[in-house]
Amino acid sequence: MxxxxxxxxxxxxxxxxxxxxxxxxxxxxxxxxxxxxxxxxxxxxxxxxxxxxxxxxxxxxxxxxxxxxxxxxxxxxxxxxxxxxEFARRDEGSLVIACTHTQARYVLPKVIPAFRQLFPKVHLSLAEGNPPQLAQMVLQEQADIAIATESLALTPGLETLPCYVWEHTVVVPPDHPLVELSRKKGFSLTLEHLAAYPIVTYDRAFSGRRSVDKAFDGKGIEPDIVLEAIDADVIKTYVDVGMGIGIIAGVAFEPARDTNLVSLPAGHLFGEQTTRIAIKSGVFLRDYVYTFISLLAPELDPEQVRDQVERSQEE
The missing domain is CATH 1.10.10.10 (Winged helix-like DNA-binding domain superfamily/Winged helix DNA-binding domain)
Known part of the structure; x- marks a missing residue:
């Protein structure tokens, strides 16, 4: 053989x-x-x-x-x-990052420039997809790491680490009735408020959609979801043209750019979501991959990350 x-x-x-x-x-x-x-x-x-x-x-x-x-x-x-x-070409190589559109558009631009300054000879690639696809990319070693909210922690063969916590937000035009209501003293956004309008939100595989569905189901409310999309930019576009109110990840709302919309925090309705970093169990990681992880999630202790990964290699 x-x-x-x-x-x-x-x-x-x-x-x-x-x-x-x-x-x-x-x-x-x-x-x-x-x-x-x-x-x-x-x-x-x-x-x-x-x-x-x-x-x-x-x-x-x-x-x-x-x-x-x-x-x-x-x-x-x-x-x-x-x-x-690692020893022959310590600062050279490639890093393929499997991620959702939200990560690529709103999170990684704050990380990749800093990484490039440290490792200018490392070739970076972004591979976008939905969370189940990202998990398969890592399992089949088409990507070195995956970043997503859904599915990763439930996928056998992957080691996952918490990256950051986020909450949903509702986006509406400035003249929407919910904006006026939100200015009233003691106002608290409810699921009933949202269910009164057509909703544009993520596809079921993305960005905490499971939490959105679970919240409505728990109240026995059937929301009027008129459009599902795979990224926040599309959702915001259709909210802007009057198709409905949007439910997106809070990290995907940028006040300086999204001046045509108003954000209404909805974490109290749908809970906190944890975005995770995933690697394949048992795979050797170059030092620059650990550096990338530490830039992406500074609160993670690099040595603890390394210990967890190395333990998975031994199992």
Whole structure:
């Protein structure tokens, strides 16, 4: 058996058992991948993949165990390369950050310039998606870290760290009735107030949407959500054209820029949300990744982060 066969098996699984797609990503031929896998199965004496004719449909029971071992071996091979780079090219390399639009647009611009000053030779890439997609990017090692609110802490195979806490805000035009109400002494925004208007908010996979739905469900209120979007800029745009009131992450409202809107804090309605940083368990991290994490979440102790990551590598 050899590393090439391990790569064939791992990539076939990652590409949903599509040999053509696996071959394309490995820059080789589909027959070569198929032959390598068959030879690997012959050498092991077990069938790794379930087949229907020539098509691979999934993993056999022994194949599931083999896949875990292969993934562990390939992860350690990748770790060796990273260890080598850490000492041979300490301040050079790449960092792929998987994040939502909110992180890319409103949070990372405060972090990336500072990181670039410290590590000008590190190539940075942003890969945007919804939280489940971000988790898969890290698990498949297409990204080094992921930053999101939903899903990450619930995803097996990821180590997560709290990054920052935020609350929702409601955005409305300056002449909206809720603005006038908010100026009255003793006024407190309620779910009933919000339910009286059409609502524009996040898609169900994003930015604390689960908390929004849970709050309304708890009161037995069915909100009139007329549009779901994947980022706050789109939500604010449709609020501005009069489609409804918006519910967005508080970090996505910028008073200096969003002069056409008014923000009404809604943390008391939907609770605090925790954005988390995720890395793949057992993966070696370059020193500059720890630096990036410390810039993103200064309240995290760098040594405690390193200890938690290293413990995950040993497990």
């Amino acid at each position: 050899n590393l090439q066969q391990f790569r064939f098996v791992r990539e076939t699984i990652r590409r949903d058992f599509n040999l053509t797609d696996a071959a394309r990503h490995l820059f080789t031929s589909q027959p070569g991948v198929s032959k390598g896998i068959l030879e690997f199965e012959d050498e092991l004496g077990v069938q790794i993949f379930e087949r229907h004719g020539k098509r691979i449909k999934g993993l056999t029971k022994p194949g599931q165990a083999v896949a875990q071992v292969v993934d562990r071996i390939m992860r350690e091979i990748d770790n060796l390369k990273k260890v080598s780079d």
